[in-house]
Amino acid sequence: MDSLEQALPGLVREAQQLNKMAVARLISLFEDDREGSAVLRSQTLRLLDANPDTDTAGRRGRILGLTGTPGSGKSSLLSRITVDLLERNAELSLAVLAIDPSSQVSGGALLGDRTRMRFLPAEKRLFFRSQASQTDLGGLGPSSFQVCRLLSRLFDCVMIETVGIGQSEADIRHLADRVYLVLQPLGGDEVQFLKAGIIEIPHAFILNKSDEPTALKSFHHLRSSMWLARPFESEDLPIFQTSALTGAGLEELESEMLRQIESGGTAGLEMREPYFLDRWVHQEFGKSGGRFLAQQLGGATVFIAQAGGYEQAQAAFSQAFG
């Protein structure tokens, strides 16, 4: 890690040019859970913030979440959307973080989202990284938040793809500025849409595989389930009907995403630090750790402010509790 420290300024500069090797190595640093790595992360963020990329003038990339059950066609959709977005906006740069579940037996993971992606050779504006969730249900991985702190400083948009329903959607709502839930046409039972509360999380719905015969029926079921599940929304939530196979409906969805990206950067991951510190404490130290943070240290928000930053808060907590 010593050699990395010396190389850091150069690496950061190259990463700002979207050099793939440099971006990849920095992501690894933000995934690294060894003790010495936190210092290097703070240093990287300081370097990035001190010399923001002139193109974006310190603006942070918008974070979009794409989530849904296995088989809903997220990866195929993503492969088309990414290429189209780059074509429609020649200035845009885009990072994809695709998260897949890990095996609880071996700890290993099979990260298969690349199989469906189309890559443009030597295109620096598109960067794709797979990540293991380290849980068997999917959702975010322990370092997804960390990696987004980095990527949102390098790219105009970060797209996070996750599998799973339930808790994992709640997590992604805390990380992404906008969450899209990808669904596939169902047999027609609206109760299925209501199950597990998945309908309560997203900002917008994508009903994919709209080329299938049951798609229209599912659209109406989804619409009516929404009135039941979210009666207090002031406006109808958008439902995009798409087909990654035929390309139908993609233009509309992409226009909405472009508006999202161009409307401004992320609301700021600093605001999300308390949630993810709390999550980290629970994962690393369990419930008693969580109680300690809330009761003895005044809660995550206060504690981060006292410690002087996220990394510092992590280090201080490990010392105080561990």
Added chain:
Amino acid sequence: MTQPEPHVISDEQGNAVRDRPWIIRTYSGHSSPKASNELYRSNLAKGQTGLSIAFDLPTQCGYDSDDPIARPEIGKVGVPINSLDDMHILFDQIPIEQMNTSMTINGTAMWLLALYVGLARERGVEISELNGTTQNDLIKEYLARGTYIFPPEQSLRIIAEMYEFCLEQIPAWNASNICSYHLQEAAATPAQELAFALANAISLLDLLKERGQFDDEQFERSVGRISFFVNAGIRFVEEMCKMRAFGELWDEYTKDRFGVKNEKYRRFRYGVQVNSLGLTESQPENNAWRILIETLGVTLSRDARARAVQLPAWNEALSLPRPWDQQWSLRLQQILAYETDLLEYPDLFEGSVVVRSKVDELKTQARAEIERILDMGGVIPAIESGYMKSALVRSMSERMSAINTGEQIVVGLNKWTDGIPSPLLGGEDGGIFKVDESSARDTIASLEKTRASRDSERVAAALAVLQEAARSGASMMEPSIECALARVTTGEWAGALREVFGEYRPATGVDGQKLSLDGDRVDQLRSRIDLLAQQLGHRPRIVVGKPGLDGHSNGAEVIAVSARHVGFDVIYSGIRLSPDEIVQSAVEEDADVIGASVLSGSHVELAQQIMDKLVEYGAEKSVAVVFGGIIPPDDFDTLFGLGVKRVFTPSDYQLIDIMESITEVIEANQEAS
């Protein structure tokens, strides 16, 4: 007139006769149209009675020879065909009106048929006289072989349009050949082979019916045009029973489901290539006996005898066969057909209680599976959901597990492994075939000549009409023939349709595998990998992928799943990747190792390109490279010289050995940094 004895075959006059032999073929083609033409003419002179054409991967996948992804593969596994000019060379001095020509071609089958028709027209041969087969079974491409181009629905439309064209125009042509061959190569059990192939054929007939282009009489004839391409494995008694089950089931389904009245059109017509999966790299001379025994499975029973047989060569697990190797296999067929008394007898198994019972058992199992697939809505949903692929991958891992544990004996591989080295491998060429590198240059030069000399307005117009037909739903067959005559190239034809249909990325078979990977060594390896993860700061990451065009993905998938099982984070990046894509994956993922699988013989070129790309990214030190596939020992040193760290071949069948070896590579790399 006295009643003939039951052991005699007699003609209508009551004279004892001998059956005509099946069509004897050798699957061949290599290097260039010219070299392949010479080979075909010499095979025909040796007494071969039909042609079976192997195309190279760029031709199969719809790329011109000078496309960057095509270059390492030109002429490797078959002959390259870029345009009608190449067809004229390929069939030079071969009377196509007298030939039974089988083409192993799928994604571009309509194109190759259009070229064959174009050749006939330019030679002045009536196309109704043409006789042969385009393999054109895309279902098995999605499942096992990997040379699909378009999504399933469009692929099936192309197949249907070819049936519709051929029925009246080339009545003796088999527009497609339903293949169970490749399913057995992917380790399908006999029941799976029966079920998947028949479900495939049933779904095709359902589609022909639904399209409504045929009246009842034409539909009945089109049922009669469905033919099959089957495999025969080493369990030859069961295989013979499987063939009887095939015939009976097909007769039953065509009668009951499709109401075909004429018995002739319900007959199960099939050709065979016997099994290559069971051929071993160790003690390769034993494969000669395996091939002989497997041939018996599809020839012994007269009622279930193959119409055409082609045999692999004894050294297939080592490399592509040389002309001599093919001749040796050809002689086997000739001895069986002409020296022995096999063809003098009626069916030998008629009335056998044992055979009857075994056939019934297979039929019951197959029927249950067929109904399951039809309940899903036919083969397309069963493909798209990954159901069939997962079933096959499970069978493959069960097979490997049985070999690993010694439950399934493979002589020379997991039993009686000590032996005297084979003198057959001793010749100057080491017993293996090498493509002459200069032939690729000739192929590209002749492609450039075609492009320079053709009428470019006619080309553009022909392609526009083709795309219009593709969009409107009109038949693409005639537009394809015009493309052929206009000297459109293979890559242009496929490219025009790619623009309309898109390119298919299938469900992978990485789910649902059962591995025989457990026990102490796995536990020890997992601990080792946990330790390595602490040293690296992340779980070791491996990118598994197939560079090049060869689509046999099952081996790569088994490796991917095994690697996860022992604790790697595995980035499975799929098939048909350019070296650039695979290296970009490894760089973006900050991978520790690339595992590349190549079965097409292009391993040296691909390794070179991968290494060059790694250097370009500055990643040659951080990313180690290992190779797996059909790689002759003579090439090991070349690969090591390029910087490849390990080479795995079919003789490395113990998955745990491979996993330990890859872990070692990462450990060594970690220490070096």
